[in-house]
Amino acid sequence: MYHCIFRRAICVRVYKKTFVAAAVMVMSGCSYSFGNDSETDALPKRVVYTEEVDSPASADETIMAELYVMDENDLVVPQMVPVEKTENEEKAALQYLAAGEFTDGFRAPLPEGTVVEDVTIQDKTAVVSLSGSFEKYAPEDEANIAAAITWTVTGFGKADRVLIDMDGERLETMPVAGMPIAASGMKREDGINMDADYAELGATKPLTVYFTAQNEDGPYYVPVTRRISADTTDLISAAVSEMSKGPEAGSGLSSEFMPGTKLVDAPSVQNGRAVLYFNDAILEENGEPFISSRVLKPLAFTLAESAGIESISIQVDGHENIKLETGEQVPASITAPLFVNEEIAVSAE
Template sequence: MRRLNLKSIWWLPVAAITLAACGGTDPVDDVLEEMDPPQTEYIEEGEELEGGEGLEVQGEVDENNEEEDMISSITDEEAEEIEEEKGGTVTESAMTELYLLDRNGYVAAQTMNIPRSSNEVQAAVEYLVQGGPVTEMLPNGFQAVLPPGTEVLDSEVSNGVATVDLSEHFAEYHPDQELQVLQALTWTLTQLDDVDRVMLRMNGEELTEMPQNGTPISSGYTRGHGINLETDNVSDLVDTKPVVVYFLSQTDDLQTYYVPVTRRVPNNMDSYEAVVNELLEGPALMSGLLNDFSREVELLDNPQLASNGTLTLNFNEALRSQLEGTAVSQDVLNMLVLSLTEQPDVRDVAIQVESDDTIMVSTGETITEPVSRPTNVNTGEY
């Protein structure tokens, strides 16, 4: 089994990077609101996204000291050893997905190296506060979601539930951002071990609904409530189920990252086929999201899930849209794996083209085995 090898997307002041998992999905019945999506741009066949397919961004290079060349492929442990050899002070840190607001109003993860803490919940939430310690680390076009001055008064984890007590500043978020606040908190905290649900308090009082628009949260919030919800074209929520698919976005300086979107599909439709169909359909008009699939791409067979969790997809030749029709776009591969491994039974994804399981990627790499989900999303290197 091969770990998803994603291209360099963000330069972060960190050493090592791998990619992240997002959780499974449950039915979404109590949240029907949707963000106003900002313009769909389609990548024509044969084109690549600007911004560095397969790039590996390096730091400043000192010709007399190779240790100054801090490429993103070294591990945290190696980085600490380098600091120790230089006589520096080493602060233990951990790669953590922080769900932030991008310039289009979408909640998207950025994986950052933050100091380790005995209270992981408190540490993660503090890095979601505007004007807090995340400020100097924010990628271009991103902002934290919690109002300035928000403090974590207390937090605990019990039976899969993280309960967070926040100061009164928490209630000062903009009403239009209520769902984004909930989603960012939930998806950030549920990446932690033993956390499946988030409960909120404010000044010691349990919150049964959100302070601004009254979104119900008495039973807590989970990843099953979705992220970046799209329900405009859904007339019957009862006969539909949610799926999470990942599209592309870019910053003003053409740095690429992946954005999860929750859509609803018919209950009687195969979930894996539904995910592929939504990816091929592409992002919503005026969303600002991007799609790297050729319009001619089709599934030739029904998706096949093996007992070991490997999902096999067989596409037509149109999937090879790069390098004069010989290679699959790295972004297409990443979107497929990220989206399909959101399904609870899928461990990895085997891609075939006309039943051929030897696939060349636009980076020049050849894959011959299933690709597994990364450990962290949008880390700076894929």
């Protein structure tokens, strides 16, 4: 049987000092993408390059990039924003973080008065040179600031580790609470929004899952790093297990997974595509069983981030022809958007 579902892509055109984003809908019979496509040989970089339409290139052009900001729950949140198109995109992104021009409910992770002098990259290591008021932040914000810098810079795909220079001196620790900075640099695997009380005892390794937060403009997605046993080899099953456990109480986050949701068989993976075999706890009921798209989106983000999975297929034990809440068939292939919160900047007007 042939089932169709909308597949969305984002087309961005940028004029001088302005940007216009248009959502383009096309029909696809076999896949469902929550966001835009990218022709790469790995997971897509979190940046979209724009093209000048009517005039030569200028410094006023912008790119759409994923920056990490702070929300009202003091969590680090990815936000899609336009930053200056330049040869040094990482520097432009951090300058935007320092400027603090975000939608209501979000704030800059870098202290006011922080000066981003430069970002240089060599051998996949970025050196972020800062001055000004960078050290004037609350001690409890230190881990979040380090994560915001690291995840923003590495999101462009040219660096996977980040070092910090302040006033020309290499930092071995963060300047306020003394969080150590490895000599090789900070990396995404160091974690983001860590559940301090959740770490398992013994040898562990990180795994990042996505939960949901909510403000007056609607839901948005937040990465949270958990620690799992260092012996874990099935990262997909581990990710599903962590998502099912839900977020830490009082974190301001929620999980869309129904209680008791788990995999009943080992996932099969081939060429970046994972087939997941769930029990029926993943289903909701409204006259007939269905899977909510609010479950599929953070699941796709989680498996892309933690297990390198590019697309997923869902099967439910004892059920065939499972539908979404819209009544449409659950597609055979589901991919995550390029940007986690591509619709987070909702106008208040």
